[in-house]
Amino acid sequence: MSFQCQRDCYMKEFVTSVVSCCPAELKQEVNGKKETLKGFNVKLQDTILFPEGGGQPDDHGLIGDVPVLRVTRQGAEAVHFVCSPLEEGLEVQLKLDWDRRFDHMQQHSGQHLITALAEAMFGFKTTSWELGRQRCSIELDTTSMKPAQLQALEEAVNEKIRAHVPVTLQLLSIDDPAVEKVRSRGLPDDHAGPIRIIDIQGVDANMCCGTHVSNLSQLQVIKLLVAEKGKKNKTNLIFLAGNRVLKYAEKCYSTERSMVSLLKTGPEEHVEAVDKIQKSVKILQKSNLGLLRDMAVLIAQNFKSSPQRGPFFTLHKKEGDNEFMNIIATEIGTEETLVFLTVGEEKGPGLFLLAGPVDAVSAMGPRVLEMLQGKGAGKSGRFQGKANSLARRGDVEDLLRQHASREQ
Template identity: 35%
Template structure:
């Protein structure tokens, strides 16, 4: 098996702070999709696994795009083929690596705080590009619980406790008060924060809790029978704080209010906008009712049926639908044909009341091919749209001609 042919030494387990290394390549090849990958004699690149993304960086100056482990074979997928793999210099993207170390160690600390204070178990962890998540075995949370857990986690960080990693046998592992059951029986690696957290883990971590710097819980949401908590650690907290500070500063300037008054001023603004929106909606309703009364004065007759036809410019379909309802709800045996010329599109609404007879669904189906359009509905109300290949008036003329030659009644 290919995976057992090469056993790469994992330098990231010897020292997670290795940023550069020199080794030799064992193989350079392409996978089934044509991507080039390199297998090294030893590597400081951490492969994707355990909720932690892989390291990135370069090999002999060529970008490493992804690192994966299959069996004991670690593949470094590169941007292009290396000229020579006899001597390979690897350089880790240290900013990314240390960020991952902070987030992963922060997750251990936060998870242990949930268990220590409230006996809430973590069932999964994801380290994302912008934030991290843990899924908790509980159906609901409170702000009081989150506050206490966050406080405890940051106290552990300030205590500057060591973070130790050690390889143990299965029997040796049983001597520790592990936070969760081990998923392996061999090659067991424990990550230990003395007198606080003992956990089987294959990720990279800093040497002490102080290097996590700080943990901030952002929010939480329900996920089926669990709760998903979003959080960030270390430098991500500074970035998040900078973004929030910039936003609050901009809002303060826009609203001419100090930061502590922004919620009050914003609520007043929202209430004012709601009142204004309601006033506008009432005015629009009045305008549409007036417009409907005016259109009722222009009734024509097609094939013995009363018809109101009109072409609008830059009118949303929703307004045409409401206007048609205002007319048809009067039950005056009227068929309505509205077309809107909206830029490079033609949109239309056809409707009738219960005393009129045209089959609007059949008419729409007949007219759609003319404008390469889509649409549908029922025999009493249908709508659609397509390309503005012809003018709206031409569509209405074509509908009138078709009604005179085809059976477009509702029966």
């Protein structure tokens, strides 16, 4: 397998021809929702759009003026998913989304460099890696990585970048003895064509299908963010390479400026200032809870002492919690009184409690739950839960008031 994108990772435009175009579907996730897109799978004579593989995502780009939404590999062929059909035999011009490609090249070459030096310096072998949209992760076969090791590894990879180490490509036949001497995690079952070797001069030679920079200097810089505990006694090393480091620094600086404006302190005092705010908030929350509990008792006592008290009591309060509602119900006493309480936004989500005679609550609880579009359960004269919408709270009150009057 060797596409034009693998022979020349820097080619941004390319003329080729359409070999086939067949109806197809693409399953994708948009804004957290899965959807199926109808379109066409297009095979070309050759391509500069990399099909996903080796831990690297696929390229985006254009075939003529038709956007390519996905590129996958089927054996020795690349399949391009598009929404508009293309005529077989048609000569077309490919245009590559270069910003996306170069980002992938930086991250992928960065991973090779980190992987090679982590093994050479500490014996930590790479078992897998992920090129994420914002950060990359290398899974290392070690239970932990000490801060001093993380710092030493970061210094070592950036020293190689400053040394302008060349990165070259070799294409070898599968029976070439040299193949046995390079690092590899094995070939895919449907591999076809020559073996592709990425050689970081004097550092690492690795079997790989992905796209890479031609010199480590093009990585600019690598930042190792953290080494955290992974699955099955492994360690996940999170890193950024190249332009992602610059974007990360810009984002951090923007956040720092916002924090300076909000906290009215310099960056070196932010942690102390936030710690003070958090402690103050905890004190205020504790005080507020105490006031709510006292208010709950007073509300119940006021109802009990009223000459006009009836068989039904209802109350809505924006602030409050389950304990607040339960205190009111307990203080009122629900052997003879039907109590309906809610907290939260007036027409938004919230909490509810229905308490009263066991038979009344058992009969009305499910209906209240349905009207509030909620989830909950009840027993022993209490039915409570979460409401997705309190918009029909008034209707629930009318229903319960009528029921309480009939039972009186």
